[in-house]
Amino acid sequence: MSSEDERPDEPADGAPAAGGPAAGGPEQLALIRETVRGAKVPKAKPRTWRGAALAKELPVARVVVNKGVLHLDQYFDYAVPEELDAEARPGVRVRVRFGAGAHRVRDGRREGGGLIDGFLVERRADSDYGGALAALAYVVSPEPVLGPEMLALARAVADRYAGSLADVLQLAIPPRNGRAESKPSPEPLPPPPAPEPGSWERYASGPAFLAALAGGGAPRAVWTALPGPGWPEELARAVAAALASGRGALVVVPDGRRAARLDAALTALLGEGRHALLTADSGPEKRYRQWLAVSRGSVRAVVGTRSAMFAPVRALGLVAIWDDGDSSHSDDRAPFPHVREVLQLRAAQEGCAFLLGSTSCTVEAAQLVESGWARPLAAGREQVRRAAPLVRTVGDGDLARDEAARAARLPTIAWQVVREGLKSGPVLVQVPRRGYAPRLACERCRTPARCRHCSGPLEAPDERELTCRWCGLGAVDWHCAECGGTRLRARVVGARRTAEELGRAFPAVPVRTSGRDHVLDAVPGRPALVVSTPGAEPVADGGYAAALLLDGWAMLTRPDLRAGEDALRRWIDAASLVRGQDDGGTVVIVAEPTLRPVQALVRWDPTGHARRELADRAELGFPPVSRMASVTGRAEVVGAFMAVMRLPADAEVLGPVPLPVPPPGRPRRPGEPPVGEVWERTLLRVPPGSGAELAAALKAAQAARLARGGTDQVRIRIDPLDIG
Structure with a gap:
């Protein structure tokens, strides 16, 4: 490839200094207007760039440049050379000169300004800029990748999160792959027939929701899914209903494992070629090829992880998110958008249906229902009791009286449940992740210690006086708001050696682990102990016979506003993999039974817990109310x-x-x-x-x-x- 100075379509000596925001000088504006009106061209030779005259129609290209800094968050106008007229269409990738001195040449060398990437937003007859325009350097590819719907969405996301349009577009549009772009996409398939309700009949409004989708409606629902392995098939039927109406569908899940489960369910229901899978595991070429198939309209349904929230689905009829409480749905790159909020914006802008599904319920989901923006979609209590396992609790008092628990760090009831469960299948053991920083709680009732001024968490750094982690104020004469206690204790940090203890206790049973370094997707239905960290639990063939949720304090006492909500979500996610109570499934949780999240697990009532949390946050002025x-x-x-x-x-x-x-030695986190x-x-x-x-x-x-x-x-x- 030739160097930048050898590009035939770059500005020549004496060209303007740079393209400007909404640009065009007096002489050039006159020339543009005369050209557009079809008037005679003046006798003076038009300004050219290396012999290339301006495009005869719409000679101004409005470009968003790939500069994410906020003070450059605007469009810039460039002239369109005649030779680029056919390729310079709205939505294509372009390269432009940008910066002071971009086109000054001295002694054969360019003084400043370099080529940067951008997207051509629109073609115009003239410009609002008062200076002279620079020209487009070249069109990277004639493939339009930025449509008006995506541009409007990216602008709304940038404004909501105090970010730049360029940063959002970097998240929304994958890097170009020439090999994938050169391959044609398949012909679109005709809409499939409307699916049968199937297991949606377990929900009171389930069949009506599918019927509304298939009929072209735009219902909005917060779906509390029943425990068990059925949610991928149920989501697949919702996608099929949207496709049956001649529209598209988009589903975003937290990770590749769950995307693979939904991918398999959609393939089983609709066959090959109906949907695209957009995950990082696919690799850059395959992922971009799938993305292009969606952009070109060859595929109308998308399943993917976080970045798929911007997928350019044509005639969008349904956007759905699974497990919105998972932190993977929040992007760790500026401006840090959350999938749930982006899909809400898409539902509002494009007038499509919205489905938020989870076996648990976040406070934000409860607020959507409370505000009337979405309707609840849940099963009756009788259905819940049949599908959920039996939940038993072990509190501090039980552990204090239990000699076996003091010796082996596991209560007797846990040993008994494991022993019985191993007779008929695998047993799941959830162990909290290590590394939660200890904070303070009431010694008597273990209510987290919070600031009287702003309700932030209290801490005692280096054993000094109590201070608030949020506002920094001291907490003199602290006392517990729940029980009046004045003594504090450090809260539980995490579990240790659990897998080793279980392995020694059951030497003839295989022990498998699943965690950050090695995550299992599935395990067979044979007797085994499966020790997993939260979020890494593999699916068991036929469901787990039992589950142990150990050291509940390690999650409940995190210094976080969402500690209780997140702990309940992780417990329910693990317990949902256990067989129902009618099939003998049992869950034992080691945590204080009187705590609200533990009681919500026992009753299997995540929605009620979320509503109560929402009421508390409204009283204290916490998000999402504020x-x-x-x-x-x-x-x-x-x-x-x-x-x-x-x-x-x-x-x-x-x-x-x-x-x-x-801490020294640990990699720096964002x-x-x-x-x-x-x-x-x-x-x-x-x-x-x-x-x-x-x-x-x-x-x-x-x-x-x-x-x-x-x-x-x-x-x-x-x-x-x-x-x-």
Whole structure:
């Protein structure tokens, strides 16, 4: 390939300095207008770029450049050379010169400005820019990859999360692969027939929901799925119903394992060629080929992980998300969008159906129902009792009286359940992940210790006085709001050697592990002990005979607003893999029985738990009832940023508070301070209705800081998952 200086379509000597925002100089504007109106061209030779005249119609290309900095979050106008007229269509990838001195040449060398990527948004007759326009360097590919629906969605996501359009487009559009692009996509298949309700009949409104989809309707539902292995088939039937109406469907799941299960269910129901699977496991070429098939309209249904939320499905009829409480649904790249929120925006903009499904229920899902934006879709209590396993609890009092538990770290009832379960199948043992930082709780009732001012978690760093993790205020004369106790205790950190203990106790039984380094997809239905961390539980053929949920305190006492909700979700996800109570399935959870999440598990009532959590958060002003944002960086940088930002009048500032320094030897995680630096975080909270104003204020302050040449990092995150 020739070097950049050898490109035949680059500007020649004396060309304008750069393309400008909404651009065009007086002489050039006159020429453009005369050309568009079909008037006679003046005798003076038109301005050309290396001998290439301007396109005769719509000679201005409006481009979004691949620069994610906020002060450049705008469109830039470029001239379209006549030789690029046919290829320079809206939606294609282009390369343009960008930056000061982009086209100045001295002694045969280019002084400044380089080629950068961009997307051509539209062709125009003229420009709003007062200066001279630079020309498009070249069109990377004639394949249109940015349609008007995706552009509108990306703009809405950028505004909601105080980010730039270019950053969102990087998340939405995969990198180009020339080999995949050169291959034709298959011809689209005709719509399939409407599916039978199948197991949707277990839900009171299930058949009606499918019928509405198949009839071209746009119902919105929060679906609390029954425990068991049936959810992939049920989601597949919802997709089939949308396809039967002649529309498209999009389903986003947390990980590749669950995407593979849904992929198999769709293939079994509809056959090959009806849907595309968009996951990182597919590899760049195959994934881009699948993405192109969707963009070209050859495939109308998509199943994928997080980045599939932007898939360009034609005539979208259904968007669905499974297990919205999983942290994998929140992107860890700027501007940090969440799949649930993006799919809500798509449902509103494109007028399609929305389905949020899970065996549990998040507070955000409960709010969708409470506000009337979506309707509940759940089974009756009798159906729930038949499908759910029997849940038994073991609290602190039981452990204190249990000699076996003190010696082997497992209560007697757990040994008994394991022994009985191994007679008929595998037994699942869920062990919390290690590494949860200990915080403080009431010694008497173990209610987490929280700040009186902002309800943030309390801690005692280096055994000093109690301080709040959110606002930094001291907590003098603390007492428990639940029982009045004044003594505190460190909370449980995690489980150790569980697999080894079980292996010694049952030497003739195989022990299999599933965790971060090695995750099992499935295990056979033969007797075995399967020790897994939360979220890595494999599916057992025929279901597990029993399950142990150990060290519940390790998840319940995390310093996080979502600790109880997340613990219940992980417990229910694991317990859903166990056979129903009628088939002898039993679950033992080691946690205090009187706690709200434990009681919700015993009753198998995640929706009731979410409603109560929502009511508590509404009273305290916590998300999702309020909107929150975090501003993180070095103390002096965050202070300067906050000093110039124009916050909404009803905004509340919490903090700043210092961030903990990462332990030596552990890799730095996103949002953590570099080694040797001390960072602070400030939380901003606004009531309902002011979220857009808060995002706009943050974006404006960040853009102004960057425009002034600020180089220190200030990390902004709207609706952060972890505010503990």
